[in-house]
Amino acid sequence: MRTSRPDHERWRPSVAPRLAPLPDDPEVIVVGAGAAGVAAARGLAARGVRVAVLEARDRVGGRLVTVALRGHPVDLGGHWLHAGPINPLVRLGTQRGEPLRVAAQESHLWVGRRRGRPAEAAALGRAFAVADRAMSTQAGWAGPDRPAATALPPGLGPWGRRVERVHGLVSGQSLDRVSLQDFPSMEYGDNRFIAGGYGGYLARLAQGLPIALGTPVTSIDWSGPDVRVQAGPRSFTARAVIVTIPTMVLRAAPLFTPALPPEVADAITGFATGIYEHAVLHWPSCPFRGADRLASLVGGREPSPGLLTRIDGTPFHFFELDAPMAAALDARGAGPDGVRRLVRTALAAHFGARALHDLSIPAVSAWRHDPWARGSWAVVPPGHAGARARLQAPVADRVWFAGEALSRLQWGTAGGAYEEGTRAAAAVAERLRSSDGLVTPAPGGT
Ligand SMILES: Cc1cc2nc3c(=O)[nH]c(=O)nc-3n(C[C@H](O)[C@H](O)[C@H](O)COP(=O)(O)OP(=O)(O)OC[C@H]3O[C@@H](n4cnc5c(N)ncnc54)[C@H](O)[C@@H]3O)c2cc1C
Known part of the structure; x- marks a missing residue:
């Protein structure tokens, strides 16, 4: 509850x-x-x-x-320093000698119960590139406002749904609820993290x-x-x-x-209210290697918008929850333990229950239920x-x-x-x- x-x-x-x-x-x-x-x-x-x-x-x-979990500093809210070239906290951090690091560009793909093949990773990369090109050419769209989803080109192929889901996760709402005039108004590339x-x-x-x-x-x-x-x-x-x-x-x-x-x-x-929540995983034997890499898990029964793996090279990972997942959890009154169950079910579907032997989920964010936040960030809806x-x-x-x-x-x-x-x-x-x-x-x- x-x-x-x-x-x-x-x-x-x-x-x-x-x-x-x-x-x-x-x-x-x-x-x-x-x-x-x-x-x-x-x-x-x-x-x-x-x-x-x-x-x-x-x-x-x-x-x-940032809180200390098992001796490691872990962010329960914002964690990426987005848009490095224009982010004042990157500029200031550099001046102050803060321990910033450029976020990894490499990512993982997992399809059903196996690693994604190079051809699948390339197809997903192409779908993102086509979608990003279509959306950025319509950035600052000056015509009558409409949902950002309408800017996605048709024929993105079988990877299109994944691309739309990730854009919805990053936006805080699915793209049919986001203004095209307001989107995409930020360069998400060139991100940093901070130790x-x-x-x-x-x-x-x-x-x-x-x-x-x-x-x-x-x-x-x-x-x-x-x-x-x-x-x-x-x-x-x-x-x-x-x-x-x-x-x-x-x-x-x-x-x-x-x-x-x-x-x-x-x-x-x-x-509108942007929703983006984390379940913090402590999972030393997670099959993904390399620090700070995003992982796409596709083809499972439980849709999962994304994982950020081995944060700062530690056994901590974020399982990300988007607006539709949070709404479904809230509709059935699931509290943090309900989130934990969902995460375990989703991961077991991809990796098998035995692979989760050393998984624990120490923290689950619920910013949407926090009286001083009531959501993750503000979203501009169409119009x-x-x-x-x-x-x-x-x-x-x-x-x-x-x-x-x-x-x-x-x-x-x-x-x-x-x-x-x-x-x-x-x-x-x-x-x-x-x-x-x-x-x-x-x-x-x-
Ligand atoms: C899970 C999650 C992940 C995110 N990931 C990223 C990320 O990776 N990178 C990124 O840049 N951003 C991220 N964000 C968004 C980012 O955290 C916020 O955009 C940013 O921190 C907002 O700063 P703010 O000062 O506008 O608001 P807040 O940080 O919310 O500050 C407002 C303050 O006002 C206080 N307050 C509220 N009501 C009252 C009152 N009546 N009286 C007095 N005080 C009051 C609140 O307690 C709060 O401290 C994420 C957010 C969440 C929830």
Whole structure:
């Protein structure tokens, strides 16, 4: 059965940064200490703006969290640093000497109960190439919006269903529920990983920031010239607020007084919920060799969208769950143990029950049931393109939004969230500076 505390919140994060106390008289409140909130706070602090960050959870990082499982740091949320050339967390990590590594390009194919043949791997590769070409030529599609699935060329052959499934997994929803105008708006190639985990890296970036943990914001009043932010019994007043709460959470519980302008409220409610979950496998004898390789398992009775194998060269692997699988599990009320059973059944169908003798499944993520996330990332459904841009504009020069949902080029990612937090911080600081000239110029390298 579903528990009130999602499985992925049972572990302590592997990095707990030392945080600073909140200033008495903050100029800006940042709500949320995920990638966007940390970026915003760093950007403001670097410009000499007094900032206070209010975070609902008892940890920083939001949908990035690294925990120690059997002594290894394992990410239970985001783990790839996507889009290396444009990802600010890659740029910053390189400057800081963080242990980044380029993700492996090689992958595995398993068909039914055997390894895929070279000809099958080549056919799958061709189907991906044809689909990617068709989709990228329609990137930024300017005609009337329609589902991204309509861009897939016909005749992808027997591998077409696999290609569509993987694109659906990566998008967070099947392609018939994703806007073509918004897709594909990110270069997924050139990915990186980071030793010690993505969550651990973000936690290091939060070191020394003024963040109050366990402080869920319950209302934001922007009716006056200042903003009043209520967090249970605690009340904060500031000149501006940067809200990084996931759109799925904002949609579930409106916080604003007065209500947000209709175009902003519609932008928030119109996003669909992206679903992508992990079952973390500890499986030393897994038949796949080589670190950080994706494996496609096809032809089994239980459809499985994908595996990421031997993460960082360890016996840990991610079995990935997409939106249809999560919906089927939820429809029958399966909790984490139901996920474990499904994973074992799927793997046994491909490798035989005996091959699973040393398999354990220490953790199963359930971000869709997490009250502070309610999903993995925001998805733009057909007809809703433009929502990201609408949220980038401030409301009454007092309320700014930031977070993964706003990023078009790096949609759904921690890099996109960080970029948007940085952008909002610069805009807010500029706004304060232009109204009273009190703010000092920003040093680089935030
Ligand atoms: C399983 C999974 C795998 C993923 N894989 C990748 C990946 O490989 N690479 C990648 O780049 N991205 C990945 N993502 C997406 C990525 O994790 C997110 O896009 C990113 O972390 C979002 O950052 P954010 O700051 O926008 O939001 P969040 O990280 O969600 O931060 C928002 C913060 O606001 C807090 N909050 C919510 N409500 C309140 C409130 N009322 N008061 C105060 N605080 C509140 C939350 O607790 C949270 O800390 C994955 C996500 C999941 C779930």
